[in-house]
Amino acid sequence: MRNGLWSPVGLRRLRVMTHKELLQLFRDAALMVFFLYSFTGDIYLAASGVSMQLKHAAIATLDGDRSFASRELAGRFQPPYFKPVGDAGSPGQAIRLLDDGDVMAVLDIPPRFNERLQRGEQVSVQMQVDTSNSVLGFLTSSYGAQIVGRYGLEVAALREGMSGAGAGPRVEADVRVWYNPNQNDAWFMGISELLTVITLFSILLPAAAMVREKERGTIEQLMVTPLSPFQILFPKVVAMTLVILAGSAIALFGVLGPLFQLPMRGSLVTFFLVTALYVFTTAGLGLLAATVARNLAQVGMLTVVILMPMLLLSGAWTPIEAMPPWMRGLAWISPLHYFLDAAYGILLKGAGLELLWDSVLAMTALGILVFGIGMRRFARQSG
Amino acid sequence: MNRQRIVALAWKEWREIIRDRLFFALAFVVPTMLMLLFGYGLTLDVENLPFAVVDYDRSAASRDYAYRFISSRYFAFQGYADDERAVDGLLAGNQVRMVLVIPPRFDERLTRGEAAPVQVLIDGTFPERTQTSMGYVAAINSAVSLDRMAQALSRVRGIPLAEARGRVQPVRLEVRYLYNQSVQSIWSLAPKLIMLIMMLSPPFLTAVGVVREKESGSIFNIYSSTVSPGEFLLGKLAPYVAISIANAMFLWLLATTLFGAPFKGDPLFFAFATVLYVICTTGIGLVISMLVQTQVAAMIVASIVSIIPAVLYSGVLLPLPSLSPAASVLAHALPPMYYTNIVVGCFLKAVSWHALWLEVVVLAAYAVGLFGLGYLLFTKRPAS
Numbered sequence: 001m002r003n004g005l006w007s008p009v010g011l012r013r014l015r016v017m018t019h020k021e022l023l024q025l026f027r028d029a030a031l032m033v034f035f036l037y038s039f040t041g042d043i044y045l046a047a048s049g050v051s052m053q054l055k056h057a058a059i060a061t062l063d064g065d066r067s068f069a070s071r072e073l074a075g076r077f078q079p080p081y082f083k084p085v086g087d088a089g090s091p092g093q094a095i096r097l098l099d100d101g102d103v104m105a106v107l108d109i110p111p112r113f114n115e116r117l118q119r120g121e122q123v124s125v126q127m128q129v130d131t132s133n134s135v136l137g138f139l140t141s142s143y144g145a146q147i148v149g150r151y152g153l154e155v156a157a158l159r160e161g162m163s164g165a166g167a168g169p170r171v172e173a174d175v176r177v178w179y180n181p182n183q184n185d186a187w188f189m190g191i192s193e194l195l196t197v198i199t200l201f202s203i204l205l206p207a208a209a210m211v212r213e214k215e216r217g218t219i220e221q222l223m224v225t226p227l228s229p230f231q232i233l234f235p236k237v238v239a240m241t242l243v244i245l246a247g248s249a250i251a252l253f254g255v256l257g258p259l260f261q262l263p264m265r266g267s268l269v270t271f272f273l274v275t276a277l278y279v280f281t282t283a284g285l286g287l288l289a290a291t292v293a294r295n296l297a298q299v300g301m302l303t304v305v306i307l308m309p310m311l312l313l314s315g316a317w318t319p320i321e322a323m324p325p326w327m328r329g330l331a332w333i334s335p336l337h338y339f340l341d342a343a344y345g346i347l348l349k350g351a352g353l354e355l356l357w358d359s360v361l362a363m364t365a366l367g368i369l370v371f372g373i374g375m376r377r378f379a380r381q382s383g
Numbered sequence: 384m385n386r387q388r389i390v391a392l393a394w395k396e397w398r399e400i401i402r403d404r405l406f407f408a409l410a411f412v413v414p415t416m417l418m419l420l421f422g423y424g425l426t427l428d429v430e431n432l433p434f435a436v437v438d439y440d441r442s443a444a445s446r447d448y449a450y451r452f453i454s455s456r457y458f459a460f461q462g463y464a465d466d467e468r469a470v471d472g473l474l475a476g477n478q479v480r481m482v483l484v485i486p487p488r489f490d491e492r493l494t495r496g497e498a499a500p501v502q503v504l505i506d507g508t509f510p511e512r513t514q515t516s517m518g519y520v521a522a523i524n525s526a527v528s529l530d531r532m533a534q535a536l537s538r539v540r541g542i543p544l545a546e547a548r549g550r551v552q553p554v555r556l557e558v559r560y561l562y563n564q565s566v567q568s569i570w571s572l573a574p575k576l577i578m579l580i581m582m583l584s585p586p587f588l589t590a591v592g593v594v595r596e597k598e599s600g601s602i603f604n605i606y607s608s609t610v611s612p613g614e615f616l617l618g619k620l621a622p623y624v625a626i627s628i629a630n631a632m633f634l635w636l637l638a639t640t641l642f643g644a645p646f647k648g649d650p651l652f653f654a655f656a657t658v659l660y661v662i663c664t665t666g667i668g669l670v671i672s673m674l675v676q677t678q679v680a681a682m683i684v685a686s687i688v689s690i691i692p693a694v695l696y697s698g699v700l701l702p703l704p705s706l707s708p709a710a711s712v713l714a715h716a717l718p719p720m721y722y723t724n725i726v727v728g729c730f731l732k733a734v735s736w737h738a739l740w741l742e743v744v745v746l747a748a749y750a751v752g753l754f755g756l757g758y759l760l761f762t763k764r765p766a767s
Contacts, residue, residue: 031680038687046695048709054514073554098561099732101724122549124557131560132727134428134571135511141558142518149525152554160536160550168551169493169535170528171448172500175517178474180507188510200686208679293405296598296678297591301409303682304587308417312424317694319512321431321459327424341477344508355476 005230013227017235018242021209025243038197039247043255047190054139055080057104060088060097067114073125073151074107081143098130105129105140117155179348186260187348192316194251195343198244199310199336202279204303205240207286211299214290229379237283244279245272265350271343274360278339281367285335287374291381310336338363384617388610392618396592400622410588414580414630418637421576422569429515431459434481435473438463442490448501448527452483457519470504480506481516496535570645573638574730575697578722580634581657582664582693583686585627589668590681592623598678606763616757620665627661638730648729652736656729659746660722664689666753673760692717721745 004010026032059082061074077084085103088094094106108126116123127144131137157168180187210233213219222232249272256262264271289302311317313327314336320328331337338359345351345359353360401407436449453460461479464470473479484502492499503520507513529552537547596602605615635657638644646653668685675681696710697719714720721742728734736743 028677028680030675031677031683034680034684034687038683042687042691045691045710045713099734100738117553120550120553122553122555124555126557126559128559128561132571132731135515137560139514139518141560142515142522144558145556146518146521146525148554148556149552152552153528155553156532156551159553168528169496169531170498171493171524171531172498173503173520173524174500175503175505175520177505177507177513180510180513183507183510183513185510188508196690197687200683204679204682204686208682212679295403295406295595296682297403297595298405298409300587300591300678300682301406301413304413304583304686305409305416307686309420312420318425319429319432319509321433322428323424345475345477348508349475351475355472 005228010231013231014235014238017227017231018239021236021239022243024209025205025239035201035243035247036250038201039194039251040255042197043190043193043251044259046193047186047256047260054136054143056083057081057136057140058083058085058102059105059107060085060094060103062088062091062094062106062108064111065109065113069114069117070109073109073113073148076147076151077107077144081139094128098128101130101132103130104136105144107144120159184260187256187262190256190260190262191343191347194248194256195314195316195336195340196311197251198248198275198279199282200303200307201244201247202240202282203286203289203307204299205243205286206236206283207290207293207299207303208296209236209240210287210290211293211296215295229375233287233375233378237280237287240283241276241279245276248272248275262347264347266346266352270353271346274339274342274346274356274363277360277363277367278335278342281335281363281370284367284370284374288370288377291374291377310334313337314340316340332362333366335363335366338366384611384614388614389618389621392610392615393621396619397622400592400626410584410626411630411633414584414634415637417580417583418576418634421579422573422637422642425572425576429512429519430457432457432481432512432516432519433459433461433479434483435461435464435470435479437465437467437470437482437484439487440485440489444490444493445485448485448489449483451523451527455519455523457516474504474506480512481520493531569642571727571731573642573644574726575723577631577634577638577657578660578697578719578726579693581627581631581661581722582689582697582719584630585623585661585664586668586671586685586689587682588626589620589623589665590671590675590685591678593619593669593672594675594678594681597672597676612758612761612763616669616754616761620669623668624661624665627665628658631657631661644730646730647733649735652739653725653729656722656725656739656743656746659743659750660718660725662750663718663722663746663753666750666757669757670753670760673757693719696720697723718746718749 056079059077061077061084063070063074074084082105088097088103088106091108094103094108097103098106106128108128110123110125113123113125125148127141129137129140129144153170177183213222252262252264252268257264285306286303289299289306293299293302309330313320313323313331313334315331316336320331320337323331342356342359342363345356400410434452436452438445438449452458458481461473464473464482467484470482470484474482482504484504486500486502489499489501501524503517505513505516529548532551533544533548536542536551537544540547542550596605610618635646635653639646667689671684671688672681675684692713696714696717724742725739725746728739
């Protein structure tokens with residue numbers, strides 16, 4: 001095979017085509033500006049501003065007792081979780097505060113709270129929580145329950161004389177958070193955004209490069225050259241992979257590392273290899289979309305159809321475990337699901353291939369499958 | 384402004400859209416698909432958290448304690464691990480997200496009326512999930528502690544268990560969930576999904592639709608015709624606004640019927656605000672289309688510009704009060720947050736004009752501003 005794929009001629013063809021793709025990409029100035037923005041500014045925004053946790057939730061009190069005990073209990077709702085905004089005044093005023101979203105919760109302490117506590121009765125304290133955002137609502141009530149529970153235990157211990165060393169049988173949890181002990185949201189959000197951006201570009205760029213040739217008719221020119229379908233498709237993917245890897249490097253070493261102190265615990269070589277593998281796999285999906293679409297507008301819409309479920313089913317935004325079973329099944333065919341495990345594993349947990357081999361293997365299998373189908377469809381269409 | 388020209392342009396655009404069958408179908412299919420996917424899949428509840436137990440005590444009490452976690456629907460038991468050395472691999476290899484370590488003498492300590500420490504190791508990769516799991520752990524621990532204390536007290540004092548239980552828990556917290564009594568994620572989520580999807584889809588459609596003419600060169604026909612820039616923009620964008628309004632109405636139907644979200648507000652007010660919002664997001668598409676030359680760039684810019692504010696700065700996934708000051712400024716500078724207040728208000732809180740007039744004014748200002756900017760950027764004599 002004089003002109004075989006891996007012969008000097010074949011390799012030269014791949015190189016020339018890759019060069020052509022890169023040139024075409026770099027000449028779209030608006031695109032390149034936004035490409036850079038996506039890997040820097042966009043990731044900075046996602047990592048810096050956003051926190052998934054309950055912090056400084058405004059809480060108002062309705063103190064019907066105005067005793068030492070009620071002030072003591074209300075005074076325990078403190079930062080970082082809560083931000084006391086003082087007494088609401090009247091129940092009507094409290095509801096208005098909640099309606100307008102000025103407070104997240106209202107703590108309602110009944111009259112004779114102190115007196116009934118002293119007498120050994122059980123007293124109920126009410127907390128009204130705005131659950132328009134259900135996660136936040138849950139966290140608010142959970143922290144509230146912990147604060148009130150701890151207060152109750154102290155009162156009980158005093159009342160029943162169980163204080164001191166043997167303060168009654170109880171379980172004390174020593175909770176240790178691994179890999180991200182300070183619960184730094186920037187690490188999670190930053191990596192998550194990086195993976196999203198990588199996914200977007202690795203579907204859209206190769207697909208668009210392909211369909212643009214179709215739309216303009218330049219594909220016919222390529223067809224009459226000695227290039228095989230593989231030699232036409234493969235350089236597009238290689239070019240995009242190179243550019244996306246460069247973008248990821250900028251994001252890691254230019255933004256996440258220096259600005260957010262992201263610990264890169266695992267091997268970076270492994271990370272970039274896995275990223276390259278992922279971009280290949282995902283680019284296969286893009287090429288598959290390109291064989292279906294006739295123009296760029298269609299490719300754009302198809303990209304959304306592929307991208308959104310992938311992002312959703314990967315576990316980056318929401319826990320897969322909590323999804324309905326049929327959706328959990330779909331997650332197994334989303335390459336991002338595997339990439340996510342691998343990327344967080346390498347960067348935050350310091351895991352190597354010995355732990356992540358199953359994810360990498362699954363990703364490879366998916367990639368070969370998708371790429372194969374895309375190639376077949378393209379070869380048939382152009383044949 | 385010549386009405387006939389606008390109508391003719393809108394009609395031409397409409398013909399072009401429906402002749403591209405795949406594009407036309409996707410324009411309607413994509414929002415619906417996103418609604419179904421997000422509605423069913425985007426549960427923020429943390430459930431079935433995979434966890435393992437290391438039990439050094441192997442007593443009845445420790446098994447009892449572990450069983451509280453095993454039987455909880457929030458946790459999914461993956462098995463007992465022999466010792467802590469295995470834990471590293473389990474957590475790092477993503478097989479479990481939490482490990483419960485029960486030290487020796489757990490039973491003995493509890494029986495003697497002492498505090499029994501346990502260790503909970505949680506994978507901190509996903510901070511929001513970590514927080515929620517810590518909440519569950521705290522709830523189970525306090526339930527166990529109360530049980531044991533009540534038992535101990537009833538034994539020591541010789542009083543009935545029910546009374547002892549009241550004594551060890553002098554203050555009880557009753558939580559009332561407002562606006563969404565059952566804390567079902569889907570109720571609070573479905574209305575916000577309308578916001579999210581209407582932020583993603585119109586800019587995309589519009590940007591691609593306008594840039595398509597630029598890239599194929601057919602826009603020169605417009606340049607050389609008698610159509611004025613204003614007429615062109617109105618005629619060109621009308622079909623896209625119409626498609627998006629139809630989509631928004633269908634999403635509202637899905638939210639109220641399929642997902643059963645309550646709609647307590649004023650439908651007329653909601654419809655008005657929604658049309659305004661759709662015009663806003665179409666305007667974003669318009670401005671993007673004026674700035675880029677190729678469809679690829681239009682798609683990338685539209686997705687990056689719209690996904691980030693819609694998902695991160697609107698209050699869908701992330702609590703707005705927990706944004707940093709800089710991010711909070713950004714959230715207030717973008718339309719999604721205002722429309723989120725409107726949908727949440729209309730669906731869950733039954734508030735209308737008096738509480739939301741400011742939001743409507745902001746959206747209107749946005750719509751005018753974006754279209755004004757688009758008008759200024761569009762010139763029939765491209766710089767040569």
